[in-house]
Amino acid sequence: MSHATVPPSAEPTTELPPGVADLTKRLRERGIEPAARTTVQATERGVADLSTGTVRQPVVEQMPSRSAALVGGAARTAATTWIGAASLVRKIWDYEQAGEFAAAIRQARDLERAGGDVAELEALVVQLRAERRQVQHARHREPATILGAATATGYAGALVGIASAWSLALVVPALLPLWLLMYVAGRRELADRERPVVIPGQVVEQATAVVEAGGEEHPFGYERITAALRDIKVISKDQTIRPIGLPMPDEHGNLWIEFELPAGVIAETLRSRAQMFAGALGLPMSRLDVMVGSAEGEVRLWIAMEVPFSGPAAVSMLVSAARWSVWDGVPFGVTRKRERKTLDLLWSSMLFGGAQGFGKTTAMRLAAASAVLDPYCRLLLADFKGGADWEELEQIAHTAIIGADPRSVDAFVRLVDELIDEMDRRFAKIRAMPKAKRPDMRLTPEMAREDEDMMPMLLLIDEIQEVFGALLPRPADKEFDIPSGKKQVELLVEKLARLIRRGRACGLIVIASGQRPDAESVPTAFRDVILTRYSVHTVDDTSSDMILGDGAAKRGVSAAKLGRIGIGALMEPTGGEIVQPDLITPQQFEEICNRGRRLREEAETLTGHAAGWEPEGPEGVLGQLLDAFDAAGNPDRITTADLAPLLARIAPDVWQPQALGVRADDHEAAKKAVGELLAKRITEEVPEARRFKSKQWTKDGGGRGFFLADIQAAAGIAPE
Template structure:
């Protein structure tokens, strides 16, 4: 029973465990309860420990356990309560520092390239400053403003006495200015500085004396800059350019985003974005910038103009990902370091894996942000589709390889294409169906019936298990091992070919509907008991691959298609309208993965045909070692008894890969002295070697009679280190099919 309590009190649940406890257990529980609550007020525990209480005098002797719906508090979190971070996150986040270094490096490179421009601007400013300085000094020392007044008076034809008075005043003012203390000090300082500079030049040379000119250039630069600002007071002036505004490459910064939004008319010249937090850069060089847009501009508007926005940033749209934050004005911009999927596909980790556990999922590929994608295929089947030649079969190899490397995964193959794509898988598959002829399709229908029967048997086994062993009626690794219920992986390539054969029959529509219903039933229910179906079709239309079959497959992957309609046939209706379409992808190994949680573009890992051959060979060896090679694949194994078993034991005992005939005879004699493999009394070495060699050949030929296989003696290195005739372990394993 669960109760809801107002005033923010904690919700409590009461569970009656009386039928499960005996008297001894109830006494122990009572003691534990008292120990848990004895230090709390009124015998009620606080919200972190919960409370356990027993009815002391129940009529039926039952016990009641009371618990609180409160998650345990992490000890690290508890220890951190009340503490304030001392060091700001901006100083400890490695992603922030990577972005800072990138911005600084870009600005340094930008300014270094433009340094000749900056030098010319500085020299020009110094020249302007020198001219302005001389002009202003001359004007002050000679009171030129009086001359300007005299010119104005002359133009209005004033009395000559006025002009004469003005000239007299000018001479008087000029003499007073030249006698001022400031003027005298300035002239004295300038003369002294010039004399010192000449003396340094005579003593050390003008090159070494050049740093003494820095103050002069500094003053002249200041005068020139002031003159430029005076000429254009409304225009900003700077010798150095703004790297963020002028650069069309390099790190994306707040300034660059603001300029781009202004360029595409989403913001006015007065508006700008406000950063939300700090820009970060991951190990791959991808940048994430969070910002808040001005009022009137929402994230959706930027998404709608994603191409124009990318162009304004000087980037291809494939490098951008725009997401909305908490509010419509919060934008999360992700920028890729390079164009996603522009490099070669990574080699699958399954290529080098010695063994794999299908319960850990299938390493599938990476998305545009470089995040690795692992598919959990046990609880949802897979449908592959798309045009030929764009990597559909290569992508399908990934789950097949994962199943092949798990010796406890039973592989079932139905290849209706009939080519050589899955030839290697025949070495480990329990059932193999090749081709789309009527007999193969009939065998496929029988296989589906067998799988349905197996599914029903497994569910019956699971229902008979104690509830503690089947918490959610799903197969677990422990159940699979204990009750002999291995994971079943059924690969169906070009399933539309099988459907086409069924439809061509006399009662084709009826049989077709029945087959589709059986497959849908397997997919819906079989996933809970360890059945995985991996199907592929080029263009699964409503007729060739009906929706009743497609709709129950929760994971789908499509490579390039010719149009949105074909893409939706694989990925699901409406995916193209939501922006997830495989139409026009045009890149081998790149497709759209649609899952229950959403859809995204994926570049799948690469497994070449040669890699797949090696993987299947390892899978066969793993199954032989684990004793799980069954069905079709096991039909090629010879029964390892008699002389073949004895020779294998001899190799294992010697621990080498090559043995001479005499070496094998000695080892066989040690294993069974009564078998007459040893050297007889008085028998020469030559005669003994000839006898045991002939006997080995005869018994091996008898053991292999009717199998179509031979095990011939070849030149080997004996245990004594000499060359001789004998056998190799590799040849023995090949003959045995192992």
């Protein structure tokens, strides 16, 4: 083939920002531009190509002979091997000589030529060269370097020995592994050269921002930082900072700057004055973060190039997810650094709080939705607000308690008791397993898959302060063995704390919310065992700390006066930060719940309330009497006087003195009222053929009450 070519036309000159490297040079260095020219030249018809300056002539193809093909193949193999050898040598040399520092030094020189601070950049170059020497010495002493040198020396010695002892002909097979290694390296190098290089505009924009960040006039340059440090008295007027590397943008467009403070000044001093430092730079605190570097005097400075959370919240990925697994955590939102935040609630549970109307329920939907879309997670709902926020969950929930009336509160207390029993049952089952199957005595995905009775359970409690508020006013009654409301709250808090503290290891998750959970409305003993907390806007740091934990505001995490819907403070065991949760609208949540029901129907895991299951055992007065006998140990008979306190504990809204319309201290009147109400309800609820009444079993009338066999017969239960 023959091609007529003309010299390429003069390359267009594009004015680049000062200090920005011309990436087209790199294209020529890697052979991409010549490869492009060769491709154009091999086309069928020749027309002028203005981008390469190539005139393409008609192609005359000639079939190569077999010998020519063999020679060409051998030549290509030899060329590839030679390229691989050169590539290996270059990479080894570049690593051992810490070549990555050379690029940074060249960039510093470019900045100097572009008009940067000469003294500052000269100091940077000196520092980079010193660091390069340190890295070189360290790499020369690495075991891999020593082993590689010893292997190469031994291999060369073996080749010499083979040639001396036998003949040069035997050296050729011994060289095959080395040739193969060089050939593979050559193929990789050629593949790298052919890989397209994408140069998006954002790279140039970020490079421009980096260059500007090092200049004197940029608001975040080293000169400006030094002036700000002097303004807030962290350093004196005759002290300055020493840059570490160059300012660099991260993948989100934020700026990272590292520098070393003068001798005797530590980074913690600057951290303690971060608010003043932000003001001196003309930034709100939300756009600045001060961190300690690898040494006490080194500072890592993060600066947001845009105001955090200035855009709308992202739509949650759960909206479009076909299904989810609680083992994968909750995709929650983004931090002010635009980093994704995923919560692992399976081991921590969660408390939501803050002022009404600032997005607390919206954030809570994220945790709920992750469980809704997992057909192997059982949901338990306790909505004491009784509004429309969670009505979609009722079609999925195994248990649904709605409202804060006495019956709902008592049902919740019983549910907590049942969950504690469930927790004990699960731990007993885990203990009985072989040790290889129960690492750390925790539930595992394998356990949950193999046993449906071990699937994770999520208890959602909305406005938990309503439970404690409903219990507190209840009076004590010693005659009926009923503790005071305060004592009932203490007992419930103790049970909830035990459930949260231990239950998370066996798959029991609790997420709760409250308006302003102070020491009375939501006791500290309950809040302290919840490890993950989220708060929307609060009026002050005190209110924020009641949700996020004591001392959170002093550690720099507070929801006080956030004043924005959809923004909140998140506190985890590892620390806290301000976040913007993803968005799930009420309409989207309804669709998620519909999807969750279909998933459970397909997996045959729809149970309890959502499946229309009826409560076990008889309802009404017969059920209450049987529960009372069960609480007493199922004796064959119980007097009406002894039944009264048992019934008051089972259904206080019906059988407590105040519910009966008598004074709590008038025990005789209370006993009489219990007897009269029992007789009335038995007459109304029990069929005529099975009607029973209280009986007297002593002649003097001292024993009058009910027999267990009579109640079981009326309920259609065979005596045990």
